Amino acid sequence: MSYRNTVLFGLVLTWLLLPRFTPGPALAGQPAPVELKTAEARLLVDAQGRLAIEPADPSSPAPAPFRTPLWVLTLAEGTNVFRPGRQVTVSQAEPPRVSATSHGVRLLYDGIRHGDKLLDIQLDLTITVAGNEFHFGGTLINNCKDRIVTEWKYPILLGIEAARNAPEHVAPALLWPDGLGRRFPTRESFGSHRTADYPGMGGTMQWLAFTHGQTGLYFACHDDQCRPKTFAVATSSASAGYDVSLKHAPYCAPGERWEAPPTVLMPYRGTWHVAARHYRQWGESWLEPLPKAQWAQDSTGWLLAILKQQNGDLMWDYGKLDRLADLAEERGLDTLGLFGWAHGGHDRYYPDYIPDPKMGGPELLKQSIKKVRDRGTRVILYANGQLIDSATEFYRLQGVETMVADPRGAPAFQMYNKFKATSTPIFVTACTAAPAWQERMLALALQAHDLGADGILFDQLGVVGPKQCFTQSHGHKTPTDSDARFELLHKIARHMHQLDPQFIIMTEGVVDAEQADVAYFHGCGPGFFYYEPGPAETLFAEMFRYTYPTFTGTQRAPHPLLTRNFANFACTFGLRFEIESRYTADVKYLTTDEVPTPQEYADCNSPPDVSLVQTVPRQQSAQYMNQVAELRKQHGDLLLRGRFIDVDGLVVEGSGIVAKAFESDRQVGVILWNPGAEPRSARVSVTNCEFSAAYAPGATAAVDRNAPVEPESIRLLVWNRQ
Template structure:
């Protein structure tokens, strides 16, 4: 049927009841201006100090009508200048919105909303990783956070009205409420705060800690520098790394300081083909050769992660899909399944996939079996690809174990991952679960994230200078998530067999974990022989790696500097990997175009400084209450702490509490 939007301006006066700490507003029915619906709405607004908490519920007694969401609270008329009070939005690792578009400016950040503009994120997923956002001035700002322990679907929206030049902030709750049902809205906290935006980050973390916890990560994973992601067999059937070559992958990882091998395309179908069937491939050596290779990698000091896609099942391709999978696929209202296509080469077919519904017991059983298989083969963990990527969606499929319709990829997703992680921990306490993407509802299940979101992609020195200027409509702002969850570990995302110096320094200064990717045949030649490919070498590859970046740095130099930087971080692991990231708090830096990040580690305070500029830069640095005692750089154990920063260099200055 035709949808109806019911707005506040169409309603009469609400019944108002005074509460000891606020007010309750009640609507016994709602109207669209023509019809009256037996839909009851209750909102409660309570004050606590400077904060207001908005809760409420909706009751649907309108026969034949399905409620699909509620937008509220909505704040309007906020006077702010984004140049001095940018908006911080939890897209990926974070996004800073610096301004609104000028007339006729081509841009994708803001969408039209009536006569105004709107931007925002949908939670949970890689585009909406936390449930809060803020207007962040230099001396204070406004925090708006949904304190929802169930991690239900919602949208956080920043709005702008050009006529009044005022901003708005809104929270939309997405749900299904059938006739004779009631839905309670999670609390939304609105709180002005004093000081820098870090105060708002602490508000959200304090709430999170009251209802959730982070995964207890095995020591080997906490000390891992990052991984070499290697596709053993590609979608077209090309075998690049047979199981007998895992020792060569260890050599490649050793030369660059990487501790983990991520084995993608390890199964008979190759990468992105024949999912969710993953059997050791006879053409690559069979199960015994794989076990032997994994055992050898462990002897070499490497840990191994085996790949499984957490949601994809190829249509018409497996017995699982024909007998079970097609009946548990996430289904749209028209009865068609949501489908993804993955096409790596121009000279092979385009493969089409359904999405397994995480509510379905059969899908859980298949994913758990894959984790148990990985452990039995001798791997140290499993990556469920894409399970922290997708935003929530509606599923109309019958027999999945949920009401119809139902929002999926929300409350069931953290439970799905946690059940598997807990099951595997009982079998092997050292076994970990990884996933691709990021969101905070997976933090009690996932030990290490495979970064594939804003803030984790390639960042050149020129890109960092642009971010420092804040001249674009928006910029990646990885400081946001790093500050709220400094313990969370994620790799960066570099789909190429090398990192240049810029990206190594970016990864280092933020205390992130490294990644290289061997995806195609020319990547193997690059890694084993040092031959830099041409674009023509990837003749049938649709998404080629950054060949220009590969050509800009000799392979030996790229490998050398990456290992120097990782050795540097490993020597200072108490700061970079185990210290608490504090962003720019606790110290004062003067110096043009420098990126500086602080790490608190007991009585030691470390400040990592990166000069992305192409000339030496003088600077001063003070840490009140601490005494400077040493400084070092990758490949240089001792440097003069406050000497000018060389171009494109990272330096760590260490201070002791007085």
């Protein structure tokens, strides 16, 4: 699937609705602020509930002192969370009662003010110390008889700047959890505002960081229930830095209370890797991953093939799966991803997946899958995890039981039109919490297993952002609780693992907590597509890859080929290869010596890069892919099963060379990638390791570690641990 469209209008409103107050001096006679300390910072809370954070290193990023508001609530008229009325945003209250506790400080707001009314809504906020962390906790108590608390922004930190000890404060760099990651070195590169909606492609993890030199500020939500939330950052109008907030959607009804998951603020010293390791350690403390099938960890990549397109173009019948396996093998790929394998073709008639008589029927499909698997190639069958075609019997009979609906009962529509000359199927979005939808998805996994496949891909469940469903009969307690993708994947993965430990679940994109149940990810989003790292580049795959060093996922390459640099990019960041055969012209490229013309793709709404198809010979692409795949298999303990460690322990001298490291228990391997058009040299040393040898794709023996790396080439340098 292609990227979903993102709309920033809501973020603009987020910041327009935030009242801005300038800091004032402490009032005469007010008690001294309550002080909390870690080894890296101290935090002050004054009698008005305002904060100041003072890092031990004055150059470290920190918010402006004693700014308000700390929180904002959105209230809706009514008592039924599934039928909220008119909404208002409020950020004023009676002054809090501030008191020191054994572990921190408590701020108790006894009422929320809206205009001249004092609403019976309490906020019981706590800030505590745990190690070097400041934990922001809170309980919302709604005793207002006719208001629902639909949103809660907390905490809000304004004016985050670095180098407060210098004459001119500066904006820190920002690490942002979009796809595999982004890094914005300047305010200009960041823009005016962004949101990260977790879980989804735009919010793949629950952390971000502001960095400056060898210092940083970690901002995260340690929510092991992985509930939907929105991180928002905007350039500050009152400083050189940024404003940041975290928004929850509690839908807290009258008479209810809601406890916020802890937000963690941690000033630190060191590179951004300190923040990534901190989030990783928190995740390891509670996430219980299913044992991963070894074949998935060892996979070099897949050939994604659409057998039948949305418009009915039949490109591969079931009898040709063996030919697809030939094409994969020629390129060093060990897996086939079969899309459009059912009667409706790709992106039509979901969630009905019936083996197509026109392609040979169910028995030929079974036989062909077995034949492919017998030769050592794995097979994954496609199913969409969240789309219902409105033209199906399933929608007619079970639509209300399964679809996401707004407060008026109207479905949420989506459209994916592959061809200009073909009418667009109209999809409605499924509620992943609906029992009927969960039953259908499990049935599809069982069907894939019965057909002999090695796994099933539930498309889009790592891509789409959280949805709110207002259909009470689905069983979710609030509209927000309807986003149950983790529960859905967990149930299916555990059921299928008991049936067959080698059968895997895949999805498109990635959300961190999905790694508990998804063995292999089909890449989608920033960092999965090709880019060349550089000082001004904002794509930053290192963020996710370093946080999760054994992550297994493909690059995203919507072409029937990889260029040398596309293959090098995947190897450098530890992503598995991907090529895609989606259109009849792609099949022509893969199976003949004829070069497709632009006109052959003219009807396609999302064609491959036609210039690549026309200029990169298929045999040349296949040969280099195979050579890199062989290098990865020969050094699989590093390049397939190893841990991505970025530049930990490395000293690299040279320009224009990308260096990334992987480690096993015994060795460290460093990939040197020269994406440029001229030979480039680099010298590398690794702390506490002894150099062993250097290797290159296609070379029959070790190569000279000191020779320049040729254009569009990679080299593997291996060290043994001492």
